[in-house]
Amino acid sequence: MKICFIGTGYVGLVSGVLFADFGNKVICVDNDKAKIDKLKKGIIPIFEPGLDELVLRNYKSKRLLFTTNISKAIKDSDIVFIAVGTPTAKDGVSADLKNVYSVAKIISKNINKYKIVVTKSTVPVCTGDEVEKIIKKNNPVSKFDVVSNPEFLREGEAIRDFRYPDRIVIGSNNLKKTKSVLEKLYAPIVKKGAKFISTTRRSSELIKYAANAFLATKITFINEIANLCEEVGSDVEDIAIGIGTDARIGSRFLRAGPAYGGSCFPKDTKALTKIGNKFRTNMSVVKSVINSNEQRKSLLADKILKILGNPKNKKVGFLGVTFKANTDDMRDTQCLKIFPKLLKKGVKISYYDPTGEKKELKKINYKNNPTEILTNNDLVVIHTEWDEFRSLDFKMVKSKKLKIFDMRNLYQPKNFSNKNITYYSIGRPFNEKKA
Numbered sequence: 001m002k003i004c005f006i007g008t009g010y011v012g013l014v015s016g017v018l019f020a021d022f023g024n025k026v027i028c029v030d031n032d033k034a035k036i037d038k039l040k041k042g043i044i045p046i047f048e049p050g051l052d053e054l055v056l057r058n059y060k061s062k063r064l065l066f067t068t069n070i071s072k073a074i075k076d077s078d079i080v081f082i083a084v085g086t087p088t089a090k091d092g093v094s095a096d097l098k099n100v101y102s103v104a105k106i107i108s109k110n111i112n113k114y115k116i117v118v119t120k121s122t123v124p125v126c127t128g129d130e131v132e133k134i135i136k137k138n139n140p141v142s143k144f145d146v147v148s149n150p151e152f153l154r155e156g157e158a159i160r161d162f163r164y165p166d167r168i169v170i171g172s173n174n175l176k177k178t179k180s181v182l183e184k185l186y187a188p189i190v191k192k193g194a195k196f197i198s199t200t201r202r203s204s205e206l207i208k209y210a211a212n213a214f215l216a217t218k219i220t221f222i223n224e225i226a227n228l229c230e231e232v233g234s235d236v237e238d239i240a241i242g243i244g245t246d247a248r249i250g251s252r253f254l255r256a257g258p259a260y261g262g263s264c265f266p267k268d269t270k271a272l273t274k275i276g277n278k279f280r281t282n283m284s285v286v287k288s289v290i291n292s293n294e295q296r297k298s299l300l301a302d303k304i305l306k307i308l309g310n311p312k313n314k315k316v317g318f319l320g321v322t323f324k325a326n327t328d329d330m331r332d333t334q335c336l337k338i339f340p341k342l343l344k345k346g347v348k349i350s351y352y353d354p355t356g357e358k359k360e361l362k363k364i365n366y367k368n369n370p371t372e373i374l375t376n377n378d379l380v381v382i383h384t385e386w387d388e389f390r391s392l393d394f395k396m397v398k399s400k401k402l403k404i405f406d407m408r409n410l411y412q413p414k415n416f417s418n419k420n421i422t423y424y425s426i427g428r429p430f431n432e433k434k435a
């Protein structure tokens, strides 16, 4: 099948490359020439384990093409995927759809035969209707269908999530014509056990937001339970097992931690409240999730200050600064809200991250390895759950006063009972008096 992806960001690139790997002819388009030139040389603009090798293999086999020529890419394809960004708009809440609509306009001018136009970008309900309107208005005689096909790819796990998803969702108002084509495209994945769910276009658009808002709610819920555990001396890890084994609840996304961050949950939860407003429906649960998640970052900053006692000139080293492991993405990462509060109180911060120094943290000292963080600070905060932080060499710590705040519960409090280190974690009884 001949397909093209417009937008070679996270979603477009990963999906495009993997469809090529299934034997399709895929054209990945972007208006950023520098990015396309780099991709042609095998330089990948994002950090995603395993992606570089896949890009190289499929590019060499000529199943995968990179271009800035959007018109030709559309004309040469049977299925056109829109995979451009939908960041938060200037109002700070809604999804900005200008990229989607400008691509829709370009598509309308290049429809030379029947096309299926698929929105993969996360878009508010009814965006497909608008895309259809734009194409029809600009090219009334064109033959096409607009289908919604949301992605559920996690950064750092995107290749596995693409190959082995729980489900594929497609939403179309003309399932008779579009379903079989998309079923064929996704057949290799469905054969491996994924459910193929077809529904209306609006329902499909809403499924994406509902899924992300629900997962964000689950995380926020367990984070609040963790707060309660700290007060009553319970262990949130046990609570997560105790409730997660109930099949009605499910065990995934119940890891308490430093609030959810990243490029999707914060943006999509906010956009869902805006969609609710538009349709006069109060999304009160999602609104409180957003508030609770925001407050959590302040709460953790306060906890750090409490652990430090008198914070002025105390040294705090962060292990990991990205919003989760296996990504270099700093969008809405939790520490961006924690650092200013600490700096204001005179705390000296340094950090190490496996993906290197961050332009977002110009005023914070970067260290080249975890050892420098462990040996030069009053407090070490494990902020991100990278594997390399799971077996740190604590023997090298000579200070008798080192404190560790493990925001990802990578260690057990009992591991520290004989050491000179005072260990704090999330939602678990402390091995020392409460901070």
Ligand code: UDX
Residues within 6 Å of the ligand: 151, 152, 153, 154, 155, 156, 212, 215, 219, 252, 253, 254, 255, 256, 257, 258, 259, 260, 261, 262, 263, 264, 265, 323, 324
């Ligand atoms: C998310 C969705 O999972 C994916 O389906 C969607 O398409 C894009 O957004 P992503 O943002 O890459 O993926 O990361 P995810 O693994 O979902 O984690 C999001 C945030 O929640 C991270 O900050 C992570 O640390 C946090 N999290 C996740 C928890 O705190 N606890 C958990 O149990 C799971």
